[in-house]
Amino acid sequence: MRRINPAVLYPLFLVIVLVLVTIFTYKEEAKQYPPFAMDSPSPTGTKAIVTYLQENLDAKIDEELPSEGNNLNQIRVLIDPALFSKIEVEEAYLDFIESGNTLVVLKENPDELFDIQSEYSFQTLTVVGEAEETTVFADNEPFQATIFSNFRITPSPDDTVLVEDESGDAIAIERNIGDGKLIVSTEPGWITNHFILSSNHLELFQEIAPLDEDGEWVLDSLSADHVSASIPIYEVYHGWVYIIIFCGAVLTLLFLWYQGKRFGPVHVRREDIVRYSNERIKAISIWHVKGKHYKEAIDKQLDYLKEIIRARFGVPLHHSWQDRLQHIQKFLTIKNIDELSHQISELEQKDAVNKQEFLAWSKWLDEIREEVEQK
Amino acid sequence: MKRFRRLLDRLLFRDRGIIPTKKLLYLFLALSGALFLISFLFFSWILLGLAIVAVLGLTLFDLFYSPNRKDLEVHRDVPDELERFETELITITLENKSIFPCYVRIEDDLPQSFQASYPTRFLLQPGKGELEYSVKPSVRGKYHPNKIYIRYHSQLGLWEKQITMPYEQEIKVIPNLSETKRYLESAQSFLLHEGIKTRRLKSGQGEFANIRNYVVGDDPRKINWRQSAKLQEVMTNNDEPEHGKYVTILIDCGRLMGAELKSGNRLERTIEAAITLAACALDNGDHVSVVAFAKDIEMTIPAGKGLDHLNTILRGIYDLEVQASESNYAMAFQHAQRIQTRRSMMILFTDVYSLTHESHSFYFLKQLRRKHLVLLTGIEDELLHRTIEQEPTTIYRAMQKSTAQEQYLAFNRMKLVWSRQGITLIESKEDKLAVSTISHYIDALNRGLIG
Incomplete structure (x- = not known):
């Protein structure tokens, strides 16, 4: 005789127990009547x-x-x-x-x-x-x-x-x-x-x-x-409404089935594994913004500008901004060189720069950088 | 429990099952339209229920007119090695042991980087049929596809069956060798844009290679008078640098080599450049050894000679992967010194920016330089340059810009310091890495720097 698998027997046993418990614990509940019903002997009946x-x-x-x-x-x-x-x-x-x-x-x-x-x-x-x-x-x-x-x-x-x-x-x-x-x-x-x-x-x-x-x-x-x-729910509307609802439901089910069944392997999204080389720069710059290191950042931009002007026009780094800007005057759109160099020198002397000044100066310095690099 | 898991698998839309086709959806849509029109004249719930159940029930008979799941067998043929960015065909042989023809479509268990394009409707008659699909892998490495997903339907095509066949296989995707091939075909034209001749002559150095026609500019002392007399043309001896030098290639597989470039990441490009460099050196008759490292030594290939050695190198490094850890330069240099006791040219492919950040690597490099000729090479960080030039529209962008400028200046300063100590540091555009490294190597060779 074939041995019955206990894995099958156990759930079957459980079902039988549940059925028996339900049968013996079943109690007839009080009959419910709607209020004012003519045949209702309940307190709310008539x-x-x-x-x-x-x-x-x-x-x-x-x-x-x-x-x-x-x-x-x-x-x-x-x-x-x-x-x-x-x-x-x-x-x-x-x-x-x-x-x-x-x-x-x-x-x-x-x-x-x-x-x-x-x-x-x-x-x-x-x-x-x-x-x-x-x-x-x-x-x-x-x-x-x-x-x-x-x-x-x-x-x-x-x-x-x-x-x-x-x-x-x-x-x-x-x-x-x-x-x-x-x-x-x-x-x-x-x-x-x-x-x-x-x-x-x-x-x-x-x-x-x-x-x-x-x-x-x-x-x-x-x-x-x-x-x-009250009219039953299946008679409230015209037939075509039910056709649309039911056929629509079946059609939606079929469509989801057609679309949703997985075919092929589960792919790992490429975005999950790709790394970019500017992660470090982003992290450091966020840290600088949190620390409000605007003056230091402006100094770095000025250093960079000095360096590229040195690399392109050979103006030594220790020269003043006045000399430097005069040297490259013909490439700049700003004509008031004295004023600009004066402002830059003042900026260098400052102890702190606020957020708005930092952003404005960054834009101006970037314009100069662009003009220098285009030459 | 196993049965339950299998059921769960199927419920989770995997593996086996049946699926309605688009045709069935249209059919049902048509039925709905018909019922809709009829409902203006006459409507009954029984008719509606019967119509839906009958139509869906009848269409299910379509399943009997396509092969049983057990009647299909499958076999996959893949070339031994796939090259990165080269389109290759993979053949799937299907055997249909039933009497019903069917339309088949497949999906293979390959990652997205393979860019596979599968045929959408392949008619499989009873018997054998071959189905081909093309792949263009973009990431190098060793892959183990272990399943083939198949969907097929009868010629009527109302319901589709899905099966998943276990079929394990190893697929190798090797680096793209087109650069190497181009170099081996014509070294001179490969290096054309660098403006360096592969063999620049320096009188009195190197060894005799061949005799060729005299051209203006050649050293007159090198004219081969005997051959000139014989051929009635001025001929000259052609020398080339000595063979049998030692070249050690160090490949960094650390975290920063995973940075994304236009095509693939830094390591992909580096490996392709390293292979081209190895091919160039081996072609010249030099000995090449390769060390790959990250936190630990990943792989070592001892020095070997001849173009056959290229195969060993290729097999050794094709499945290198970017490691999550920082690179341990000190250990890599020590290891390279241990395996390469003779004077050699050590070429380190790495992220030059992070290398210059570490001062103790400089100390080790200075030690290394006493015995070897050191060349550090890396791919230019294009994102850094773009960040330097980006418009400072917001506070964060402005701060990124100044941080990038600072890093760039610091790097240039370090580069200067290092080159004063005799350590050459070059960075090149991603598609010029192989070319610039090879021209530096040939330049060193021509100048007789590799003792």
């Missing part, structure tokens, strides 16, 4: 009120848009709907209202929804953390409530304010559109499983929703269901 409405008012859950233009005498409740991404959807709801039905919308920030305007309320901006219980007014009667939303509705003149806060900003309004009416509240939080029975939330919901009116109660799950409300 199963309590939904069940109440279903059992007592024969409310039904509708997963489709309201059918167009019929006065069905319906009262439709939208709990925290997503913003309508298509105009047709909003128009369908508007038609629904105009033909004599009632729509109840509960949303923390209903701005732009059915032309409702809302604004940020700075008064609720008190302490970060748990919202506190405050007093709100419906029909001038005080109610205790916890306000969760940071937005208040800006009512238009024709609107009836159903609930307002202490400073008189609208929390819920009623608006007549066509034959029907639209009721909007910024507090869906009042009807969650956790808060429906605390404070006076249930009473407030009764104030807002026309529970005493006759009509067919419908809970709109199409707009409330967040998952089905």
Whole structure:
């Protein structure tokens, strides 16, 4: 029998152990529900009120848009709907209202929804953390409530304010559109499983929703269901966009593969090994600049100039600059020799030269050097 | 672990593998275009996925129509010696044992200095095929390429296969001998620009070489009357300096010899000049020995005679390399004295600037000079001259300029001091090194300085 290689066996063993440990330590996690979900028994869900409405008012859950233009005498409740991404959807709801039905919308920030305007309320901006219980007014009667939303509705003149806060900003309004009416509240939080029975939330919901009116109660799950409300990412754009993205990705991959695969040896860059003969000069000159040895450097340049004038015109080194420059006067563009030689002599006498002087003198001396060497 | 390393190697884009070709990229681009147009009429994710997978999957069948990796064999033929800056052909013989022809391209495991130009598309039929590529090595030395990289694809050419064949070989790149050849062909024309005759006559010196026609200016005392009478033309005896002198060539391989020149570095140029000088001396019938040194003695070739000895020298010094350390001149001089006990002409190829910086080398040179004729030769530092002349636009450039000028003056001063002590120091342009060294050698020979 063939011996099994321990190098193969060991990782296999490791994998089995890991699988077993995972199986035995697996624990079912709490099911996650989105907030305000109608079937959610969690504190953030709305199963309590939904069940109440279903059992007592024969409310039904509708997963489709309201059918167009019929006065069905319906009262439709939208709990925290997503913003309508298509105009047709909003128009369908508007038609629904105009033909004599009632729509109840509960949303923390209903701005732009059915032309409702809302604004940020700075008064609720008190302490970060748990919202506190405050007093709100419906029909001038005080109610205790916890306000969760940071937005208040800006009512238009024709609107009836159903609930307002202490400073008189609208929390819920009623608006007549066509034959029907639209009721909007910024507090869906009042009807969650956790808060429906605390404070006076249930009473407030009764104030807002026309529970005493006759009509067919419908809970709109199409707009409330967040998952089905948003369009999946693979349907957002037109087909050609996906073609460009996917074919582009594959093409890029192929191109990188085609370009990137190494063929041939790894070369050492030539720059890594090449040396230049002026390394020493560069190093020394940096050291001189750091030490500000400008005077010494000027002296060297003068020495060099003396030397090349000696080599070309035979003017001995011990001669003065006056003699030297007069000797080569006809080759120089500077005509004021006396002035120049005087300045050079002064420069030689100086103890120190600053940076600007050094650079300027270097340029002048270089011009003279060029003129001398060209002859 | 070994398997893992091999996998890693492949992932790191080395060795074996398959690669899409440009043709495949174009094909896929065309497919994308078609899908793009269709998408305006009809779009489905399934169609998109299927189209991509099907097209890529189908193209992979192309791999079956080119030879298997095991069906290829390879063999490399290289000339024994490659010369620097000479173009040579290297032949790769490929054997295809499968029934599929394929297009092959190769890369050899050679450094960049070889400037290889490979054929891009070589059709290899079943059987044997020879593929040639040219190289022009620019750095001398001993090389050990141990792989041949091969890519090949079928005649359809959608996917390419890559294999790496181990194939170890030694390749020698020797110095460029064109200067030496030119010298050996015609010494006189080689030295034309230096204005020195290879054999300047000095009456009463040297030994008889041949008889030639008398020309105006020759010493009338040298006229060979017997031959003149015989040939009815004035003939004269031609002398040349004695043979059998000793020449010792010292080559510095220290740090500063690595400085870059227009073509190659200082050491490359120096070695070529040294070989030409050796050829010249051997041609004259002199004995030549060579010492290469840096921190230690790198290599010694004892004195030998005749042009055959040139081969020994060439084989000895072709793979000298620049060392990272400073040169130890004292040791080199002592070593040269030890191997060369007779009076000889010692020619030291070095960086003359750094040599003059060391005062103790001067002391050793003075000792050496008592017995030998010493010539120090080096390549002119062109960068130094350029730095001297550079425009002082910034503070650093101005400072570099004055530092360079100072160094130049110091060097000239030292040169003067040394030449007063009888130590000749010459520096020449990089392409004139051999010529100027040889003319100094011949001059010394003509004047009978090498005892």
